[in-house]
Amino acid sequence: MSHYFFTSNKYLVAILLFTLVTICSTAITIGEFKAINSIAWVDIIGEGGMMLMIFTWIVFTLISRPAGRVTTWLFTGLLLTEISMLLDFLDEFIHYAAHNSWFTTVESFPAAIGMVLMTFALYQLHFEQQTINTQLKRTERYYREHSLTDFVTQLYSAQYMKQQLKYELNHVKAHHSTFSLIMLDVRKFNDFNQRFGYAQGDFLLGEIAKLLLMNIRDGDLACRYASDRFIVLLPNTTANVARVISGHIEQAVAHLAYKSGDSSTAIYPKISSCVNQYQGQQSYQEILAQLNHKMSVVKYESTAARSDVTCTNVPVTN
Template sequence: MNFSLLTRHRGLLALVLSIIGIALLLSVINGELKPVADIEWLDVVGEGSIGLLTLCWILVVMISRPPGKVTGLLVAGLSLFNFSALLDVFDEFTYYPPNVDWVSIVEPIPAAVGMVVMSYALYLWHQEQLALNRQLQRREMWYRAHDQIDAITQLYRAGYWRARATELQAQHVPASIVVLDINDFAQFNVRYGHAEGDRFLREISQLILMNLRAVDLACRYAGDRFVILMPDITQPDAAEFARQLECSIRHVAFKSGGQTTAIFHSVRSVCGELNQALPLAQLMTNLNRQLDQTSQQQSVA
């Protein structure tokens, strides 16, 4: 877990701690301790679990999301709900005299208000998620699996791509495949270092995404090799797309470190057609072999 985001939520942390403190003060000031024999320990465990889990949810929200309207409303709603939950827990240890029984009467109100606030927050989260889905077009296809995202390029890895391609095969959806490989990338890493190599891969990934249609999927296949799945497109059209993409990458003026001199790099590509006649594994083996042969021919030339 990444707890660094907590430092950006100081205001929300103060709100959460204040609400906990107010609930505790209300019980201590207005209530009187029950005899131990009168405490229902099963209720303590059940109601205490609700309060503790709500605090855990609040923590998860704050370490998962940057500051913003949705984050603030989620934390506020959960905190109000937790206020009522904590009063419930403290009720198991105290009882209120008749002149302050208003505490028990108002106890469920914050929870109800909190649920309304969280409902509005979830509506805004839904709107936010729709916007994020649009941002992730060409990075994912139908299915989200954050554990399969490549840390360097922020594209999905080969396993995710194979799963989506297999689904297209099973649904008999015609599609083309483009496999790209960066020429002499090992030499690039030796000359400029792996950190610059990773940055170059990220730049190439962004350029690939810029050239794709909304329905296409680009993934990092392995090392400096990328694979693109293009539904409902013929192989000649995919080949033309690959040619245009090669041209775009060839004109990228990459600058390493503080240098002002541009570094130009090229890629090579092969295309294939996804069909039911040939297993996906065999098709990818053939395409990778073609790509390696192209590299050898360029080296000889």
């Protein structure tokens, strides 16, 4: 992932290297090196340490963040601060003639501007993180248990879903309420893996998982149930409402223009979906077996008919 972000920020990397090389070469060209006995080594350690620290911050920013407005603001602010630190550091080694003294007088200005830009960037980062936290809450319905998280999709695993089904069954029995489940299955996923490879298949599942999270509500729980199969638990929800949400998910996935590698050809994945409503009369094993059977029936009927009919058109039974 760090290699991907570093590549996506390649223009910022080029700007960083160009700026540092230009400043160093200019200083060497217009200045003269000081005598060794006149160099303050304590200042060099302090100023050099600050310069290297800010450079490290820049590198971490470029390898840990995707390209975008916030990343650009952070980079610009840090780079301007780095320029001031570098000029201050070079002063310890290089002496400038009077007519080139301007090179040292400007060293404080980039840092001042950089601090302002970084403050603005951190303000934007605050709102970006709030959006991310809202999405994360949808995958953590009751508590965080990262050992039960699926690595590929970052959704919770089938084991976590089983735990939550047990909880939900006890809840609906005690409160005489209801809940619904949506099962989603990516069509012809094995064919996709054989054509593009398992790495691209994992990436596709991750993109579908993101769309799934965007189209469910706060309080709903989405999990990866199997290789290409997902389950969404919708508390206090009837089958009719679940069908609407399922339809939104199908539409979102159908409009996903997935491109493999450097290809400009878009692949539009499709999913089959299945909806059931429950009131606590069955065990979680029976519920999952029933849902899987319904999905198998719908996939068979869809293949036999060579159509795009999804499981949401199959009559729902309790």
